[in-house]
Amino acid sequence: MIIGKGFKEEELSVQAVRKIRDLARQVRADVLRMTHLAGSGPSGGAFSVAEALLTLLAGADIDPTDAENPKRDRVIVTHEHATPTLYAALGRLDFFDLDDAVSLYRKAGSIFEGALERSVPGVEWGGASQGQGLSVACGMALSARWHINKPNIFVVMSDEEQQRGEIAEARRFAKKYRLNNVTAIIDANNVQSAGKTSEIMPQNIKYEYIADGWDVIEINGHEPAELYQAVRRASQIQSTPVLVIANTTMGCGVSFMENQPEYYSRRLTDEEYEEAMRELSESSSLDEAADYRVAFGDFDIEFTVEEPSEPRIEIGEPRTYTPDSAVSNLGAFREALCDVGEVNKEVEEGNIAVFDCAHVLEVGVEAFAQKNHERFLQAGLSNQGAATIAAAMSFEGIAPVIVDFGVNALAENYGQLRQADLNRSSLKVVATNLGLDAGSMGKSIQCIDYIGLAANLFGFKIILPADANETDRALRYMLKQPGNWILGVNSGDSSIITDEKGTPLFGGDYQYEYGSVVRVRDGEGGVLLSSGHMLGRALKVWEKLAETDNAPELLHVSDPLEVDRAEDEVLLKALRKGRVVTYEDHNSRTGLGGFVANVIAKRGISCRLMTLGTDAYCLSGDAEDLYKWSGLDVETVAAKTAKFIKKR
Secondary structure (H helix, E strand, O other), X not given: OOOOOOOOOOOOOHHHHHHHHHHXXXXXXXXXXXXXXXXXXXXHHHHOOXXXXXXXXXXXXXXXXXXXXXXXXXXXXXXXXXXXXXXXXXXXXXXXXXXXXXXHOOOOOOOXXXXXXXXXXXXXXXXXXXXOHHHHHHHHHHHHHHOOOOXXXXXXXXXXXXXXXXXXXXXXXXXXOOOOOEEEEXXXXXXXXXXXXXXXXXXXXXXXXXHOOOEEEEEEOOOHHHHHHHHHHHHHOOOOXXXXXXXXXXXXXXXXXXXXXXXXXXXXXXXXXXXXXXXXXXXOOOHHXXXXXXXXXXXXXXXXXXXXXXXXXXXXXXXXXXXXXXOOHHHHHHHHHHHHHHXXXXXXXXXXXXXXXXXXXXXXXXXXXXXOHHHEEXXXXXXXXXXXXXXHHHHHOOEEEEEEEHHHHHHHOHHHHHHHHHOOOOOEEEEEOEHHHHHHHOOOOOEOOHHHHHHOOOOEEEEXXXXXXXXXXXXXXXXXXXXXXXXXXXXXXXXXXXXXXXXXXOOOOOOOOOOOEEEEEOOOOOEEEEOHHHHHHHHHHHHHHHOOOOOOEEEEEOOHHHOXXXXXXXXXXXXXXXXXXXXXXXXXXXXXXXXXXXXXXXXXXXXXXXXXXXXXXXXXXXXXXXXXXXXXXXXXXXXXXXHHHHOO
């Protein structure tokens, strides 16, 4: 053991300082071996953080043989060019076989990817997620607090990373919620790929953090004794989160690389490699590692990809709204969320977190906030930081719910959702104000690409409920599921969908089942498919056509991403009726219409398809006027559908 765990010793011994310095030299050589063998990867940009990572990993309360212990300290790294350094440091400290990391860095089938991967023992957050690390730290600190645990949460970042806006969002969030066990360490080497950081984008990192209420310690980042003292002091400060600015030298340890931006991110030439290894007093031979790399077959390394955990949450009993109920989907979401909060109040460990992004009244979370203050997190307009914080919380069995306008939750947060997906989180997104239903808020808020955005995220599922009853059941279902989910909730008026007898179709004993297509009305003149809140309008279209005995079968698709993934017999049988109409207030090329077209083409179904949806950004005005302007009002759709069906 190099350092006692938990930074309990008052100072590093001379032997420990010497050992960390020697390990840092070896780690730099490991980085050069990795990048040279792989034929790509950062060199000089990876060198400056070596001492910081080794000091943290050696002193943090983390057992390499039990790297998933829930009480462990966390070391989060989002400095993109630190990836090979972290692999080498973890290997040197016995988290895994170092030879695997050196030989198989960036090799297809290896877990040692060019960007960090959570499958690697010791890696807490994966991907080239610069700017997200502090948000991840906030999420993990909150989870630990709610589980009556307070490990140290360390996050290592670069100085160039501070140019990202999400850093500022997380910085303020950490201070507001007193996440005082968070310590940030900045590898301040003043170099990035494009040149000197101070010239690329001037910034005053120290005083930005001080202005937001952080304590700041500034040290020499290549001195293990100073690093240790700074981290020890930071872990003892209980009044505020702490930033450690570790001033470092890019390319440290190899004279011709130091402070030279050209060496920041590129692989060295053979001659440069030989010279660098001589300066590091390390063998330059790659023969054995190269043989291992060549012999490596697909997925020869055995590793476990941790699946998303199921939230430990109670969902209560669903409500049933009668046909005379004047309850919108948003109203039903509001009530169901409060119900879930109530049934979980007696749970000892926190298991639901609801994030709002400054729209508490408009997105239906005000009642939950009032009744469950300790589980409600107001992030202001920091929606990107909130998404990452929420995703990180989900690793501890908490069901984190972020509620926001669709354009913010999905379009603006796309990068954050993608990283959550890559890290196999269990994030729950509730997106409101979808489609033309946003009305007078204008085209910038009318989210007409919510299905298409979700479709590009391989691990996300989306639910678009039709009415208040289905919204209630869909929310409860989603909160209980592992993985990443999106629930689309509209705020406009929506009637309760009933069967032919007037009984609520999605009420009573109805149980929501993801991926199933629901037959709402029978018909022979083709099929009309609708999704989400548009089902109420589609039903009115069906009723108009039924007056002329020309009604198609009406189907409700609440999960459009599953249309061409599943073999739904109700859907496939309906499509073979010959005339198919899809009806949505979404871009039909990437929405329900596009997915139905895929089903038809892939299965060779002989039919004609008419897709009715938005084909341009709309106006600002009353929703009913906008549907009419877009040709999506009931009268226009009924006329188009009648004409289309008669062409048989």
